[in-house]
Amino acid sequence: MDGQWFPEPRRSVAFIGSECYPFVKTGGLGDVMYALPKALVAQNCDVKVILPKYRCIPWEYQEKMVYRGSFQMDLCADGRSFFVGIMEYVWDGVVYDFIENDEFFGYGNPYTNLIDDLPRFCFFSKAALAALNYMNWVPDVIHCHDWQAALVPVYLRTMFDQTPLAHAKTMLTIHNLRFQGIYDVRTIRYWTGLPDYVFNKDALLQNWVDANLFKGGLTYANMITTVSGTYAGEIQTAYYGEGLDAHLRYHSGKLRGIINGIDYGMWNPATDNKLAAPYDITNVLQRKPANKHALQEELGLAQDDHMFVIGLISRLTNQKGLDLVNAILPELMDGHTQIVVLGTGDAEYENAFRTYESWYRGSVCSSIMYDEGRAHRIYAGADALLVPSQFEPCGLTQLIAMHYGTIPIVRETGGLKDTVEPFNTITGWGNGFTFDHYDAGLLLDAINRAKTHYFTNRWCWDEMVQRDMDKDVSWENSAIQYRALYMELTQ
Numbered sequence: 001m002d003g004q005w006f007p008e009p010r011r012s013v014a015f016i017g018s019e020c021y022p023f024v025k026t027g028g029l030g031d032v033m034y035a036l037p038k039a040l041v042a043q044n045c046d047v048k049v050i051l052p053k054y055r056c057i058p059w060e061y062q063e064k065m066v067y068r069g070s071f072q073m074d075l076c077a078d079g080r081s082f083f084v085g086i087m088e089y090v091w092d093g094v095v096y097d098f099i100e101n102d103e104f105f106g107y108g109n110p111y112t113n114l115i116d117d118l119p120r121f122c123f124f125s126k127a128a129l130a131a132l133n134y135m136n137w138v139p140d141v142i143h144c145h146d147w148q149a150a151l152v153p154v155y156l157r158t159m160f161d162q163t164p165l166a167h168a169k170t171m172l173t174i175h176n177l178r179f180q181g182i183y184d185v186r187t188i189r190y191w192t193g194l195p196d197y198v199f200n201k202d203a204l205l206q207n208w209v210d211a212n213l214f215k216g217g218l219t220y221a222n223m224i225t226t227v228s229g230t231y232a233g234e235i236q237t238a239y240y241g242e243g244l245d246a247h248l249r250y251h252s253g254k255l256r257g258i259i260n261g262i263d264y265g266m267w268n269p270a271t272d273n274k275l276a277a278p279y280d281i282t283n284v285l286q287r288k289p290a291n292k293h294a295l296q297e298e299l300g301l302a303q304d305d306h307m308f309v310i311g312l313i314s315r316l317t318n319q320k321g322l323d324l325v326n327a328i329l330p331e332l333m334d335g336h337t338q339i340v341v342l343g344t345g346d347a348e349y350e351n352a353f354r355t356y357e358s359w360y361r362g363s364v365c366s367s368i369m370y371d372e373g374r375a376h377r378i379y380a381g382a383d384a385l386l387v388p389s390q391f392e393p394c395g396l397t398q399l400i401a402m403h404y405g406t407i408p409i410v411r412e413t414g415g416l417k418d419t420v421e422p423f424n425t426i427t428g429w430g431n432g433f434t435f436d437h438y439d440a441g442l443l444l445d446a447i448n449r450a451k452t453h454y455f456t457n458r459w460c461w462d463e464m465v466q467r468d469m470d471k472d473v474s475w476e477n478s479a480i481q482y483r484a485l486y487m488e489l490t491q
Contacts, residue, residue: 017145039479150217181213227394228415232257261475295381311382316345321388
């Protein structure tokens with residue numbers, strides 16, 4: 001930032017991951033890969049982001065990419081080699097280098113199925129390092145994300161240990177431990193060309209017959225981070241550890257948790273041109289009702305200022321706690337409540353929410369799609385946002401909701417527990433409503449507490465709305481913590 005003094009030396013960081021907004025995004029990882037590098041540039045870091053050049057990247061970005069070079073790279077155990085092209089795009093102080101290979105990235109979406117995805121991400125992990133070597137850019141830290149880039153630390157400590165890159169330290173961030181890149185050893189050994197000694201039970205080997213890419217990366221990385229302090233603790237238990245809890249306990253000395261932030265450029269109710277009535281903390285109480293009214297009108301709900309509107313913006317899967325919502329939704333229909341659902345996912349939930357809409361027309365709207373503009377309007381127009389997840393490494397929806405003055409109702413897990421302080425009726429403090437055990441009755445109780453508060457204690461509710469808007473949920477805090485970890489790694 002202008003005029004800010006940085007007493008510590010500059011650090012250079014290469015981010016390696018499988019998706020990044022606005023080029024390609026399927027979830028929270030895409031947001032992090034975009035927003036964190038930008039925030040780190042403001043913290044005196046040089047940042048390069050390395051991504052696959054998928055065919056699905058919009059042409060408006062592809063046509064501005066500049067060719068940086070190409071080469072052949074050995075990949076497979078039998079010496080089979082592949083073309084690696086490097087295309088560069090610079091934006092907002094961040095350099096984006098795209099790894100080009102039509103055989104791996106010239107079709108379909110970023111993720112297709114494990115059988116096709118494993119070879120392409122084995123290739124991508126090695127090609128990202130080879131591209132850094134080719135460009136002669138040796139970062140202080142190589143920051144890898146999720147299983148798709150988990151082989152980077154393994155390659156760096158084995159096949160690249162005699163190159164200039166060997167000086168770099170590696171950090172591997174767990175965004176969601178459920179997906180690990182597991183397949184039989186023979187196939188992974190062929191596609192990686194890695195030496196036999198990495199296929200042991202302390203590194204890549206799992207169940208004696210499979211190789212686990214994420215597990216290998218966790219072994220070889222100098223530091224492991226995850227996207228909230230609570231999740232860092234949870235994944236060391238059998239319930240949340242997805243089979244890697246013992247491995248993570250063993251490596252717990254290098255495990256840290258840092259909560260994600262949200263991008264205030266993208267999420268700002270004061271400048272949001274998708275809203276009927278933009279607002280800030282000084283006029284939220286006057287202007288939020290206009291956004292509620294516009295939302296009701298857009299979605300065909302009964303237009304009534306006195307309704308309690310609950311938003312649910314989510315992937316429609318079990319992880320997100322939708323079986324709990326399914327179990328209690330009819331009990332919420334009391335003539336004073338409206339529910340707005342936005343998302344796509346498992347057919348059972350898509351169909352269930354469509355059914356509820358037909359049963360409770362005017363009170364329930366199910367938008368089975370993803371619509372960025374509508375998401376913004378739900379954040380602004382709803383009174384509360386529901387996030388009852390079974391597990392939630394960080395969660396961004398509750399952060400966006402708070403920034404938009406919409407009260408979160410969440411389960412106390414992962415990043416939800418770290419960011420939402422339960423409302424205390426005695427002190428009047430807190431910034432949302434929470435429940436602990438994964439139970440439909442407890443979710444119903446949390447919603448009813450919020451509703452009671454909204455209808456009988458509006459002054460206190462309005463105070464909470466302003467308190468949530470005042471809370472700093474930007475990327476700046478997180479970037480400062482990441483920078484401190486980079487310094488710790490490279491002292």
